[in-house]
Amino acid sequence: xRFAPSPTGRTHLGSGRTALYNxxxxxxxxxxxxxxxxxxxxxxYVPGAEEELMEGLRWLGLSWDEGPDVGGTFGPYRQTxxxxxxxxxxxxxIENGNxxxxxxxxxxEAQNPTDKQKRQHRDICPNRELPLAKADTRxxxxxxxxxxxxxxxxxxxxxxxAIRGDITVENSTLDDYVLVKxxxxxxxxxxxxxxxxxxxxxxxxxxxxWLPTFPLHGHLYNAxxxxxxxxxxxxxxxxxxxxxxxSKRDTEDMLNEGKSIFLGDFEKMGYLPEAVVNWAxxxxxxxxxxxxxxxxxxxxxxFSIEKLNPSPAAINFSKLDHFNGLHIRALGVDxxxxxxxxxxxxxxxxxxxxxxLQQVAEVLQIRLGTLAEAPEKGGFFFKxxxxxxxxxxxxxxxxxxxxxxxxxxxxxxxxxxxxxxEDTANQPLRDLATELELKAGHVFGFLRNALTAQKVSPPxxxxxxxxxxxxxxxxxxxxxxxxxxxxSISPG
RNA sequence: GCCCCCAUCGUCUAGCGGCCCAGGACGUGGCCCUCUCAAGGCCAAAACGGGGGUUCGAUUCCCCCUGGGGGCACCA
Numbered sequence: 001x002r003f004a005p006s007p008t009g010r011t012h013l014g015s016g017r018t019a020l021y022n023x024x025x026x027x028x029x030x031x032x033x034x035x036x037x038x039x040x041x042x043x044x045y046v047p048g049a050e051e052e053l054m055e056g057l058r059w060l061g062l063s064w065d066e067g068p069d070v071g072g073t074f075g076p077y078r079q080t081x082x083x084x085x086x087x088x089x090x091x092x093x094i095e096n097g098n099x100x101x102x103x104x105x106x107x108x109e110a111q112n113p114t115d116k117q118k119r120q121h122r123d124i125c126p127n128r129e130l131p132l133a134k135a136d137t138r139x140x141x142x143x144x145x146x147x148x149x150x151x152x153x154x155x156x157x158x159x160x161x162a163i164r165g166d167i168t169v170e171n172s173t174l175d176d177y178v179l180v181k182x183x184x185x186x187x188x189x190x191x192x193x194x195x196x197x198x199x200x201x202x203x204x205x206x207x208x209x210w211l212p213t214f215p216l217h218g219h220l221y222n223a224x225x226x227x228x229x230x231x232x233x234x235x236x237x238x239x240x241x242x243x244x245x246x247s248k249r250d251t252e253d254m255l256n257e258g259k260s261i262f263l264g265d266f267e268k269m270g271y272l273p274e275a276v277v278n279w280a281x282x283x284x285x286x287x288x289x290x291x292x293x294x295x296x297x298x299x300x301x302x303f304s305i306e307k308l309n310p311s312p313a314a315i316n317f318s319k320l321d322h323f324n325g326l327h328i329r330a331l332g333v334d335x336x337x338x339x340x341x342x343x344x345x346x347x348x349x350x351x352x353x354x355x356x357l358q359q360v361a362e363v364l365q366i367r368l369g370t371l372a373e374a375p376e377k378g379g380f381f382f383k384x385x386x387x388x389x390x391x392x393x394x395x396x397x398x399x400x401x402x403x404x405x406x407x408x409x410x411x412x413x414x415x416x417x418x419x420x421x422e423d424t425a426n427q428p429l430r431d432l433a434t435e436l437e438l439k440a441g442h443v444f445g446f447l448r449n450a451l452t453a454q455k456v457s458p459p460x461x462x463x464x465x466x467x468x469x470x471x472x473x474x475x476x477x478x479x480x481x482x483x484x485x486x487x488s489i490s491p492g
Numbered sequence: 493g494c495c496c497c498c499a500u501c502g503u504c505u506a507g508c509g510g511c512c513c514a515g516g517a518c519g520u521g522g523c524c525c526u527c528u529c530a531a532g533g534c535c536a537a538a539a540c541g542g543g544g545g546u547u548c549g550a551u552u553c554c555c556c557c558u559g560g561g562g563g564c565a566c567c568a
Contacts, residue, residue: 006568041567106566146566164497173495181566188568212496212563235498236562242503244561282504282517289506290516309505311498312561319504319518329531366531377529429527444527456529 001026002034002201003057003064004192007049008041011056012246013261013315014237017280018205021234023062024281024303025203034199035067037078038192040185056263060273061296074199079191086186089194089224090147090179094132098223099179101135102127102148122151122176147180149189149219159218161211162232163308169215177216189213193220201229208233208310232305235284235312237261242314259317270343270372272331275324283313293326321369328368337361340374347375349382356381359466363458380452381466386475388453390482395442404483406436407446411476420469422461450479 003019005011026033035054039045054069066072076082093099104125122128127135128150139145151174158168179190186194196204211233221228236245246261254260260269266276278294286309287294287302294302328336337357344351351357360374360381367377380386394403409432417424433443447460451472457463464472 004568008568038568044567102566148566161497167496169496175564178566183566185566187566192568207562208497209562210568214496233497238561240503242560284504286505286516288516292505292517309498311505313505314503316503316518322518325531367529369530426527439527441527448528454528458529460527 001031001203001205002036002196002199003205004036004038004195005053006038006041006044006188007046007053008044009046009049011049011053011263013263013276013280014207015053016056016060016263016276017283018207018234019057019062020060020277020281020299021205021232021285021303022203023064024299025305026065027300028303031202032065032072033063034072034074034201035064035077036195036199037068038188040079040181040188040191042080042183042185052264059263059267060277079195080185082191082195083185085198086180086191086194087184090186090190093149093179093220093223094147096223097150098219099147099149100128100130100176101132101139101145102176102178103135103138103143103145105144120175121148122153125176128176144182146178146182148176149179149216149223151176151216151219157215157218157222159214159228160231161214162230162305163310164233167211167214174215174219177213189216189220193217193224193226196229197221197224197226203232203305204229205232205234207236208312209236230305232308234308235310237283238312238314240315240317245312246315261315268372270370270374271320271324272327272339272371274330275320275327278327279320279323282319283315284309284311293323293330325369328371329365331365333358333362333365336365340364340368340371343371343374344379344382347379349375349379351382356466363462363466367458378458380454380457381463385478386451386453388449388479388482390486392449392453392455393446393479393483394486395438395445398442400483400487403446404480404487406438406442407450407476407480407483409436410443410446411473411480414469414473414476421465425464426461446479447476451475 001022003015003022005015005019023033025031035057037050039050050068054067057064064070066074066077068075068077071077090099094101102125104121104127125148128148135145152171154171156168156170158166160166177189178187180186192204195201214231214233218228238244239246239250251261255265258269260266266273274295277296277299278292281294281299281303282292285303286307331339337354337360340361341351341357344357360378364374364378368374390400393407394400395406398406410429413428413432414420414425417428429443430440433440436442444460447464448454448457451457451460451463451467467475
């Protein structure tokens, strides 16, 4: 198995999924997972892309057995470092009569833009039947040249995709594809065939956008007399609305909406690698008619090529959120604590006590869609003081004075409790509400606002225990002061 | 324009001739639980694109149409 990306930009979720499938099958069968960098396009090469790619794969938990950084028996694993190999094999094709040197310039072809759609290069090239000796002479004289595949004019070819079956194409619809560029580097088609053969690749995964040139690869294998790997073309991803595949513009719009399909962005958005793996695996693949929650280990056991779906699939971000929630809840509390810590710290909160963080993690666990929500939902736990608006402290259908009276009673009650726990405080607080002819919601609502300055929060008792009685009383006193000021302005 | 691929709820999908008046999940709506918010539980609405065949019987097999997607570079 190999994953062979090109370092020409940021790594997409689609690449992540292809890498995942490679990884799963390799681990399942005890095979090797090879990372090969296809960097033959020097013009589009993006520095740093290779690093981001590897970081993304590592983050997902996909480790490779051979690759540019770890080496291996079939190296080198960067195609620009393999250029001499390709030359040798290209020459072999020429000598076999399966390819030829072409001296047509790019401008020659560009001169006939209208013809280009109708006429194939094979019909207009004067070099196709040029004797090899003559071509060699021209090359020796320094003439710029490329190498093209000599596509048969007649007949057809059948190639086999593992999820679609046989695909037969008339050779007449195929052209003399360029195999080696004038810079001496091979084009993808040639390099992938040679490398996959030399690296003894058994399964070649690539998305279905490669289907159109699939027949050429079959021809190349035949020309070399090599046995083909099992080809697997998973479907491409469509935009969330299902209308077409993701364009550069679409990914930018997505970023503006706080969404992204770049592997490098998921972590800071608060997604778990476990969730991204689970989510991505299920876009175009399924296990059965009900199971959807999978860990990476589950997937290693259960992945199968047979269950891959050939249809294009729209990306569904709400499903990612769902899986993220499931995986957050599946985490151990200490693990979750570890993972939310950086988000609190980035938001400017000081996490002084590991014990408090653990308690916060426990109470937030069922309330988090993403880890990034932790500060907004639980930041108040780490603040020294809470300053809610006085207006917020007034209960429904209450005056400031009434709320103040209630607040003073609550303060006194909590102060007087022999123990401070839900068991000891719950009933007395409810009784207080009854006595004041209020609803329990008034009492809890006041406490929630006074303690968190938020209209929604974890349950009041759990919150109070974590904050601690001393700080609870401090925060209530602040609230009482605020209400006093308000009540003195607008009495009644 | 040419070539290729695909076709079940809005979305991701199960279904490989009768188990299907089509199952699961996300999302949506409702109810329960409840100190808010969640989580959880229950319920609901929601699909086999159309037409021909084959067959005792088609969502499932074949053909056509339609629709969707991809590709037509000295990019991958």
